[in-house]
Amino acid sequence: MTSAIEERLADLGVTLPEAPAPAANYVPFVKLGEMVHISGQISGDENGLITGKLGESMSVEEGAKAARACAIALLAQLKSACGGDIDRLVRVVKLTGFVNSTPDFIEQPDVINGASDFLIEALGDAGRHARAAVSVASLPKGVAVEIDGLFQIA
Amino acid sequence: MTSAIEERLADLGVTLPEAPAPAANYVPFVKLGEMVHISGQISGDENGLITGKLGESMSVEEGAKAARACAIALLAQLKSACGGDIDRLVRVVKLTGFVNSTPDFIEQPDVINGASDFLIEALGDAGRHARAAVSVASLPKGVAVEIDGLFQIA
Amino acid sequence: MTSAIEERLADLGVTLPEAPAPAANYVPFVKLGEMVHISGQISGDENGLITGKLGESMSVEEGAKAARACAIALLAQLKSACGGDIDRLVRVVKLTGFVNSTPDFIEQPDVINGASDFLIEALGDAGRHARAAVSVASLPKGVAVEIDGLFQIA
Numbered sequence: 001m002t003s004a005i006e007e008r009l010a011d012l013g014v015t016l017p018e019a020p021a022p023a024a025n026y027v028p029f030v031k032l033g034e035m036v037h038i039s040g041q042i043s044g045d046e047n048g049l050i051t052g053k054l055g056e057s058m059s060v061e062e063g064a065k066a067a068r069a070c071a072i073a074l075l076a077q078l079k080s081a082c083g084g085d086i087d088r089l090v091r092v093v094k095l096t097g098f099v100n101s102t103p104d105f106i107e108q109p110d111v112i113n114g115a116s117d118f119l120i121e122a123l124g125d126a127g128r129h130a131r132a133a134v135s136v137a138s139l140p141k142g143v144a145v146e147i148d149g150l151f152q153i154a
Numbered sequence: 155m156t157s158a159i160e161e162r163l164a165d166l167g168v169t170l171p172e173a174p175a176p177a178a179n180y181v182p183f184v185k186l187g188e189m190v191h192i193s194g195q196i197s198g199d200e201n202g203l204i205t206g207k208l209g210e211s212m213s214v215e216e217g218a219k220a221a222r223a224c225a226i227a228l229l230a231q232l233k234s235a236c237g238g239d240i241d242r243l244v245r246v247v248k249l250t251g252f253v254n255s256t257p258d259f260i261e262q263p264d265v266i267n268g269a270s271d272f273l274i275e276a277l278g279d280a281g282r283h284a285r286a287a288v289s290v291a292s293l294p295k296g297v298a299v300e301i302d303g304l305f306q307i308a
Numbered sequence: 309m310t311s312a313i314e315e316r317l318a319d320l321g322v323t324l325p326e327a328p329a330p331a332a333n334y335v336p337f338v339k340l341g342e343m344v345h346i347s348g349q350i351s352g353d354e355n356g357l358i359t360g361k362l363g364e365s366m367s368v369e370e371g372a373k374a375a376r377a378c379a380i381a382l383l384a385q386l387k388s389a390c391g392g393d394i395d396r397l398v399r400v401v402k403l404t405g406f407v408n409s410t411p412d413f414i415e416q417p418d419v420i421n422g423a424s425d426f427l428i429e430a431l432g433d434a435g436r437h438a439r440a441a442v443s444v445a446s447l448p449k450g451v452a453v454e455i456d457g458l459f460q461i462a
Contacts, residue, residue, distance in 0.1 A: 024417040025424045030401045030438045032460060037402045040440030053411070055292075093184045094191045096250075096302075096404075098442045102411075103207070103256075106296045109178040116179045130184045132194030132302040134252045135292035138363075138443040142414045148404075148440040152186060209446075247338050248345045250404075250456075257361070257410075260450045263332040270333045284338045286348030286456040288406045289446040306340060 005086045009075075009122055017046070019080040020073055023140060029081045031153075034090070036081045040098070040148040041073035042140055051142040054135070055105030058144055064114030066144040067097060071115035074149045075122075082153055090152040092119055092129040098146045101135040108133040115147055159240045163229075163276055171200070173234040174227055177294060183235045185307075188244070190235045194252070194302040195227035196294055205296040208289070209259030217298055218268030221251060224301040225269035229276075232305055244306040246273055246283040252300045255289040262287040269301055313394045317383075317430055325354070327388040328381055331448060337389045339461075342398070344389045348406070348456040349381035350448055359450040362443070363413030366452055372422030374452040375405060379423035382457045383430075390461055398460040400427055400437040406454045409443040416441040423455055 009016065022028050022039060029038045043050035043066035050066040052058035058066075074095075079086040097112035099105070112133040119127035129149075139146050163170065176182050176193060183192045197204035197220035204220040206212035212220075228249075233240040251266035253259070266287040273281035283303075293300050317324065330336050330347060337346045351358035351374035358374040360366035366374075382403075387394040405420035407413070420441040427435035437457075447454050 024421045024441075025428060026403075026439045027436045028438070030399065030436075032399075032401060037438045037458070039438040040442070091184065091186075093186060095180075096440070098440070101291055103291050103445070105292050106294060108292070108294045113178045120179060128181045128184075130182070130191045130193040130302075131180045132250065132252070132300065133178075133294060134194070134290045134300060136442045137257070137291045137409055137411050137445045138413050138416070140414060140416045140441060146440065146442060148438075150191070245338065245340075247340060249334075255445055257445050259446050260448060262446070262448045267332045274333060282335045282338075284336070284345045284347040284456075285334045286404070286406070286454065287332075287448060288348070288444045288454060291411070291445045304345070 003087050012122060014072060016076045016079055019076045028077045031081050034152050036078060036151045036153055038074055038077045038149045040146045041070045042143040043069045043145040045069045049141055050144050052144045053100050053102060054111060055102035060107050060110050063111035063144055067112050067114030068118045070145050070147040071118045074147065078151055088153045089126055090154050092127050093150040093152055095129050095131040095147055095149045097131060097133040098136045098139060100139040100144050105135055108135055157241050166276060168226060170230045170233055173230045182231045185235050188306050190232060190305045190307055192228055192231045192303045194300045195224045196297040197223045197299040199223045203295055204298050206298045207254050207256060208265060209256035212298055214261050214264050217265035220298040221266050221268030222272045224299050225272045228301065228303045236307055242307045243280055244308050246281050247304040247306055249283050249285040249301050249303045251285060251287040252290045252293060254293040254298050259289055262289055311395050320430060322380060324384045324387055327384045336385045339389050342460050344386060344459040344461055346382055346385045346457045348454045349378045350451040351377045351453040353377045357449055358452050360452045361408050361410060362419060363410035368415050368418050371419035371452055375420050375422030376426045378453050378455040379426045382455065386459055396461045397434055398462050400435050401458040401460055403437050403439040403455050403457045405439060405441040406444045406447060408447040408452050413443055416443055
């Protein structure tokens with residue numbers, strides 16, 4: 001089975017990993033009819049967690065890369081929620097992006113754009129989403145970014 | 155076309171602005187059937203952004219005004235989501251209010267009341283919503299308040 | 309009328325309190341068809357509010373107890389949303405857990421587990437939920453934890 005979305009991801013140099021297991025006693029997603037609620041995904045990749053605090057130990061560009069990693073983890077969970085067939089995706093509905101930053105950091109949109117730009121690049125119009133982007137005091141395990149998401153599938 | 159809600163807003167001295175454009179690569183709202191998910195609206199008005207940090211550079215009253223400005227921006231987006239006819243609003247379902255504050259500020263409810271009180275004043279029972287109100291480390295561009303929302307329309 | 313869920317809660321030593329009134333001008337929940345959106349519940353019990361800041365004045369164990377108290381308050385609101393019959397619960401869909409912490413605290417999952425573990429212990433598979441867990445700069449009245457939730461009912 002060829003997935004159009006996974007081919008497009010491959011063009012972008014992205015292979016979806018196995019959907020990461022939750023860090024605690026909850027589930028990675030809940031599917032209710034067409035809607036999939038995906039738990040907050042923390043920034044990490046094949047080299048491990050992406051930790052850091054924006055405004056202190058990390059540049060905006062590095063933060064945007066961390067946000068992109070969260071988006072990839074969201075798609076990995078979505079694929080799992082779709083029983084392996086991510087082409088069932090209809091729409092990315094809403095993301096909430098939490099940035100680990102100092103109290104004077106004000107470039108949250110540029111950080112979370114790492115996720116938003118990637119989703120639109122990978123998914124086209126289906127990737128266009130509503131979102132909120134805020135800075136939080138801290139994040140699990142010291143990661144730089146956490147993003148949760150609501151998706152619509154067929 | 156006369157809008158009952160816009161007449162009521164006019165009584166309160168409020169004219170809905172053009173729906174503000176997103177600060178980055180996402181969309182201001184996603185409509186799914188009856189539900190409208192609106193992106194986080196940052197505090198601002200005709201004079202520009204309302205910036206500041208509660209507990210430091212801004213009073214609770216000023217914070218409440220900033221929250222009210224977010225609510226007006228949410229209604230402007232809602233009107234746009236309704237194709238211009240905001241009277242299609244059925245219910246404000248849920249708001250999440252993010253307050254830019256110091257770590258010892260504890261009057262988040264009084265700040266976000268600036269939005270909640272306004273919505274109930276403007277919309278009556280249709281304005282009664284569930285909500286969460288929390289303080290965040292910082293917000294985009296240094297604004298005082300950001301609020302996202304879920305709305306039901308006909 | 310005997311409630312299976314309330315019997316199970318009694319086994320765990322929990323009696324649902326009257327649903328707490330909101331701290332401000334909003335409603336504790338909005339019900340839309342099968343979905344119940346419950347406002348952020350702040351940590352507190354029969355002895356009053358549970359205040360404190362993780363990483364400073366409170367241990368992870370105390371934080372987890374505060375999160376458990378939020379989960380109990382969520383169930384009290386849910387019972388109210390069900391017209392008193394909490395056995396109409398189908399599924400806990402999504403929690404967002406906000407932890408009041410210092411900027412260097414990184415054990416948010418262990419804190420919010422106080423809520424997640426309790427819900428699964430009390431409700432079984434119906435208690436398994438998606439979630440996000442983040443640290444915020446501060447919370448209303450200085451409470452340690454605030455959690456909002458989305459529930460499905462029959």
